[in-house]
Amino acid sequence: MEGKNMFIYSNMDKDNKPLLLTGHHGEISAMTFGKLNGPVLLCSASPDYIIVWDIELCRRRTQEGKVAAGTVIGTLLGEVVHLSFCFSDERVAVCSGSTLYILSSKRHEVIFTFTNHLGPLTSAEFCPWNKDILVTTSEDRTFKVLDLKTEAVCYQSFVLSGSPLLSVFFLEENRHLITGSTDGQLWCFSVPDDNKCHLVTKMDLQKMEKRHVQHQGTVSDQAGFTEHLTEDKVETSKPVLKMASCSSLIDTNNEHKRDNSWLCIGSSDGLYVVELATSELLTAFYFKDYPILSISMAGSWSISPVWNDSMVFLVSSLFTPCVALLELRMCVLRSTLVCGEGFSVFPSSPPVFESSLSAELKRKEPEYPKKKGGIKEQPLVFHSKVKSSGYTSAPRSTMFSPKTNIQKNPSSKKANKNTGSLLRDYPADSAAPTIPQTHLSVAKKAVHCLQYSGDGKQILCGLGDSSVLLSKSSLTGNPTVYTGHDKPVGSVSWSLNRQWWLSASEDRSLRIWTHDSPEPAIIMGDSMFSKPVRSAQFYYLDKFLLLASGPSLYLYLYNVDITRDNIKRYQQRSVVKLAKCLTSATDITALSAINDFFSYIVLACGSDRSIKVFDMNRGCLASAIPDAQSRAVHCITQNKGSMFSTQAPDSYNLFLTSAVTDGVKMWDLRSLRCVRRYENHLNRCHPCTAAISPCGRFIASGSEDNCAYVYDIRSSSYLHKLQKHSDTVLSVAFNPATPQLLTGTMDGKLRLFQSSSAARLSLDTSAVHMASPK
Template sequence: MIAEKCTFTCDRLASHRQVACCQTHCVLPHRRNELRCYSLEHLDQEPLSLTGHHRDVSSMVFGRRDAQVLLCSASADYVIVWNMDVCQRRADDGLIAAGTVIGTLLGDVVYLAFSSSGERVAACTGTTVTILNSQREQAMCTLSGHLGPLTAAEFCPWDEEILATISEDRTFKVWDLKTESVCYQSFVLSASPLLSCIFVEKSRQFITGSSDGQIWCFSFPNDHNCHLVAKMDNAKMHKRYLRQQETLTRQKGNMLWIGSSDGLYLLDLDSSDLLIALCFRDYPELSIAMAGSWSISSGWEGQMLCLVSSLFTPTVSLLAVRPADAKDDLSQCLEKSLSSGGQGISVFPSSPPLLGSPLNADLRRKEPNRPKRKGQHRGGVKEQPLVFQSKVKSSGYSSSPRRTMFSPKTNAENTSRSKETHRRKVGYILRDYPIDSSAPSVHQQQLSVTNATVCSLQYSGDGKQILCGLGDSSVFLYKSNLTGSPAVYTGHDSAVSSVGWSHCRQWWLSASKDRTLRVWPSGSSEPAITLSEDMLSHPISGAQFYYLDKFLLVACGDSLHLYLYHVDHTHDDIKRYKQRSIVKLAGRFKTTSATDITALSAINDFFSHVVLQCGADRSIQVLDVNQGRVVSEWPDAHSRAIHCIAQNKGSAFASQSPDSHNLFLTSAVTDGVKLWDLRTRRCVRRYENHLNRCHACDVAMSPCGRFIASGSEDNCVYMYDIRSSKYLHKLHRHSDTVLRVAFNPATPELLTGTLDGRLGVFRPGGGPRLSPDPSGAQCGLPTSPL
C-alpha cells in the first residue's frame, strides 16, 4: 500500500518549507542556498546541483510549459526559474546549470505557485502576493489586502486570470488578475490559520484546510460567488472510518488526497467520507513519524508519489502509494462475503416470499352462519307447494326461460363525446412526465392555510389531490391547483405528523402524536379504521401503506408494526359508531439496538421486501420483512438523529432505471442531507448548502430522479441537482421556515409548507434544461456493488 523509495538527510530542518515533487523529479534544499534535484526514474544516479541563490532557499515548486518541466525556487534575494531539460544538458556537458532570475529582493517568500500554462508565478511574501512572468524578470502586478501573513496561493486551472490566496487571518480571497481586484472574499472560517488550498477542476470546487484539521469545500461557479458545499473535520472522519472500514468499497470518483502531520488520507468529496487512512504509526518501518510539509504528485503505473519532510528531524522521504491495492483488498473481502452466502441488498425482491414470511399472512373473514330454510337448495328455483290456481306459479314449471335479448347500441355518439370530455377534464395528467424539464424555480402561487404549522404533505398518486396534516390536529384535503375550499377532517388530539395515500387512491391515512392512526375512505367524512392509543404504547413516528396496499406500516417506539386490514364499505346509520373494518397484527419487528425509530420509508408502488428505518442512535437499519430481520445496519450515519428519510420511489408518469430506485436520502439537524445507495451500502453524495439548525426540515426527490428539494430555516427552498453537491436554485417568497416539500408525481411542480401555515407552488422557469442520464446510473454510481 505504502512504501518508502528513498530517504534524504538535509543539513537543517525542512519541516516548515515548501518541498516540491512531480512525476519525474523531486528537489531538496542543500547547504542552505543550494538545491539538489533527483530524477525519480534514476534515483541511484548523482543528483543535479542547482546554484544561484545567496540566501536560504525558502520555497520551491514544479510547473510545466510546452511539455517542459520547470522548477521555481525562491529566497530572500532571488526568485529563479530552472528549465530541467536545459540544466541537465549543461550538466552533462560539464557546465554549471543556470536558471532565469524573474524576481529580485521580494522578501521572505513562503509559497510559490505556477499557473497551469507555466507563464506566470505567484510569490507570497508577508501580506502581499506578487505575480511574476516566468520567462523574464517582470512583476506583472502586486496584490495586497489580507490582514495577516499569506500562507498559500493557487491559480485557477480552468481560468488563469483567477487567483485564490489564503492567510493567517483565517479567510481566503479570490482575485481577478485583469482588474487586479478582489471578486470574492470569504468570512472567517476557523479559529486557526488556513494552511493549504487547492482547486478541483473536475467538480469546479475550491478546497482549503486549517491547522486544526478542518476542511472547507466551496463551489466555484463562473461568477466566482463561492458557496460552502461541505465542512469536514478530519479527526471525526477518521473515527468514523475506523468504525466502518468494511463499507469502504467505491469505484473511482471525486477524490482528494490530504497530507497531515500524522499521515495521509484519501477523502471522497462527494460524500465527505474518508476512504483510506494511512497513519505513520501503522507503518513503523518508515523514517517519518510526524510530517512537517507535503508535496503530493501522481506517478506512473498507478502509483502516487509523496515527498514529505519530518517535523523534528532533518529528514525528507519519498513515498510511493498504491491506493488501488487497498481498494482491491476491500473488493475481494466483499466478494468473499457475498459468495459465502450473503446477498446484495436491493428494493427489488430476488425471490418470492418465504413460506413462513409475514408477507404471506392473510386476513380470513368468517362468514356468518345463516340457517337454511327447509327445502332450500343451492341452485335452481325454490320449491313451493303445488296448487291449482292460475295466478300462483307451481315449482317453476310455468316460468318462461330466461334469455338475453339483443339490444342495439344507440348511444355511440354520446359515448365518444363523454370520452372526449374526460380527456379535457384530466388534461396534462394523460401526458408523460417531462424528464428533460428544468427544476422548479418560479413561484406560481401562495395560500395561507391556517395559523397552524404544516406538519406533513403528500400528493395522491395521480397528482390531483393534496393531503396536508396540520399542527392543530386537523387534515386538509385540497385539489392540486389549490382552488376552492378544502375538505377538513378532524378527530386527532395532537399534531398530524404523517399523512399518506394508498396506491389505489381509495383510502388515505393520518397518524398523530396522540398515538392514534386513522384510515379514511376517499370521499368519506368518517374514518373506517382507527388504531387507538390502547393498541400503540408510544407516539407514532411514521406510518404508510405497504406492499401494494396489503399492509399498514406503523413505527412506534422501538418497534415496527405490520398490520393486515380490511376496509368495510357498508353503511349503517344506526351502528356507524361501531367499527366494522378489520385490523390484525401480522408482525412486529424491533430495532437491533432497542432504540426508538425516528423515520420510516418503504416503497408501496411495487412489491418490495425492504423497509428503511432510522434510529435515535443516528443509525440506518435495512429491514427485510420477508426474512423478518435487519439485514444491514449503518451506525453513526449522521452526527444527529435522522428526522427524514426519502426514497427514490419514482412515479407512474415517469420511467427510470431500476437501479436508481436503490437511492435514498436522509436528513439530520446540523448535518445536511446525504444520498445513500443500497447496492454499495454507503453514502455517495452530500448536500449542505441549506440551513438546518433546529427544525426538522424535509427533503424530497423528484419523480424523474434528477432533482432534490430541501426545506431550510432561512425561509427558502434549496433545489439541488442529484449529480452535484452545489444547489441549482434558491427559492424565495416564503414567510417562515420551510418545513415540508413534496413533488407532484404527474407534472414538474413543487409544493412547500412553512412553519406559519402557508403553502407555496413552484414550477420550472425558462432556465437551461439538464439532460437526463441516459444510462440511468445517477451520480456516477456503479451499476453493481463491486
C-alpha cells in the same frame, strides 16, 4: 534542497547522479514545478532571488561541462513562503509576507501586486478553468478570490477558523475550491461563474478520524487508535499542509470515467484520504506505522497527479534533514471499499413458507337475518293502470332512431383541457421546478407532511392542528378537511389504488379515510399503541399497513369495508389483524418501504442515530448502520420513482436521511454506505424533510432560512434556492406526474413551483386554445 543549492533527482533512474543547481545567495525557502507537460520548469525562491530553471536545458549544459543557469524573474522580495505556476506556466504567484506578487516566468517583470490581506499570506493558487482568477489564503483566517484582469477582489470569505489557513486546492471537475487550516479543518466552496463562492461542506480531520475508527469492525484497529491517542497524551492538531485529488480515469465500454472523488491530505502525522462526496475519511497512513521512513513529523508535502494508477508523494521531515519518496496505488484505495454482500429493494426469491408476507386475512361473510317460516306463494296480478308494464301500449314500429343534432358536452371538453396539464410521461430531461406558480394558505399551524397521489392529481397535507387536508394538486378550489385526531398529524400515505389514505398522529392513533365519507373507515387507537405513531404507510402493494410506534415495527393485515348500517352507523365493519411485530432496542423515529412493487426491505431509523434494515420476508433485522448521523434521523426517503417515469433499476436502491444539524445524506442500500452529503440548507432545530424527484435527478430539502433548496443528485452544491417563503420550510414533495415541487411552511402555507419547460408547455397550450375556433 540543501541550503543555497538544489539537487534534482529522477524517479525513473534512482542510480543516476542528481543535477546540481546553484545560483541563490541565501537560504532557499520555496520551490515548485511547472504544470505543463512540455519543458519541465522549476521555480525556486530565496530572499535575494526568484529563479526559473529549465531542467532539460540545465541538464544539457551540465553534460557539456558548463554551469547550469536559470532566469531571474524577481529580486529582493523578502522571505517567500509559497510559489505557484499558472496552468500555462507563463506567470508565477509569489507569497512574501502580506504581499502577493504576480511575476512573469520568462523575464524580470512584476505584473501585479496585491496587499489587501491583514496577515501574512500562506498560499496562492490559479484557477484551472479561468486563467485570470487566483485564490489566496492568509494567516488572517480568510481567503480572497482575485480577478487578475480587473485587479479587483471578486469575493472575500468570512473568518473561517480560529487558526490560520494554510493551503488551497481547486477541483476542476466540480468547480469547487477547498481550503485547509492549521487545526485540521477544511471548507469546500463552490465557485460559480460570478465567483461568489458558496459553502458546500465543512470537514474536520480529527472528527473524521474518530468516526472512521468507530466504524471499523476489528478490535485491533480500535486498540491501535486508543494507543495512538494515549501516546500523545495531548490532542494535537492536524495541519492541512498539502491537498491533491486522487481521482483516476477508468475505462468502461471504451469510455473514460472518473471512478471516485477522493482527496489526499498531507498532514504532519501522515496521509489522509477523504471521500469528498460523503465528507468521510476513507483511510489513513501514519508515519508511526512505517518506522523505516525515519520521519515522525512532516514539514512539507509535494504530491504528483495520478499517473499509471498511482501517485507519488515527496515528504520532508520537520525535525531532521530527511526526505522520503512514497508511492500510493489506487488499487489499494479501491480495496478499502470492497465490502460484503449488500441488499436490494428488489426481491431475489419468492417469500418463504413461514413468511408473514404470505399471511391472509379471512374475511367474514355478511350475516343476513333468517326469516321465520318459508316463503309464501303470492298471486301474480296485472295492473292495467301501471304504464311501465307495457301491456296497454301499442307495439313500437321503430326500435331505434339515432340523434344527429346532438351537441358535444362542454364539460367533457373542459375535462380534457384540465387533464392536459398532467404529462403522460415525466420528462427525464426537464429542468428543476423553480418557477413560482401559486400558493395557498391552509391553516395557521405547521404543515408537517405532504404526499401526492400516484396519479399526481391530489395532495394530502398533515397539519399541526390535528387535521388532514385533501386538495387538488393545482391548489385550486376548496380543499376538503378531515378531522378526528387530537394532536398534530405527522404522517400521511396514499394507497396504491388511490381509493383510501391513512393518517397517523401524535395522539397514538392511525386512521384510514375514504373519499365518500367524512368519517374514517378504520380507527386504530384505544391504547393499541403505547407511544405516538411516528411513521405509517401502505406496504406490499396495499396488502399491509406498516407503522412504527416506540421501539416496535408493526405489520397489519386490513380490510376496508365502506358499507354502513343506518342503525349501527358508528360500528366499525372494517377489520385489522396483526401479522408481524418486530422490536428494536431503541425507539423508531422514521421508516420507509416500497409499496409500488413487491419488496421485502423496510428501512427504519432509531433514536440511537442508527439505520436498521429489516427483512420482512424472514421477519428479522438483516443489518444496521450505527451512528449514521450525528443526531437521530427524523426523515428517511427512498427513491421510489413514479408510474410516469423510468429509471435504472440500481437507482431504486438509493435513499435519503435527514437529521438536525447534520444535513441530508444519500445512502446506497447495496453497500450500506453513504455516497453523498448535502449541507447547504439550514437545519438546526426543526424536522425539515427531503424528497427525490420522480426522474431521480434532483433532491429538494426544506430549510430554516425560509427557503427550499434544490440539489443535483450528483453534486453536493445546491442548484437553486427557492426564496420568499414566509416561514421555515418543513416539508417538500415532488409531483409524480409533472415537474412540480410543493413546499409547506411552519405557518401553514403551501407554495407550488414548476419547471421552465412545464411553464412553456402550459403557455403553448393556452395559446393553442385561444387560437382555436369556437
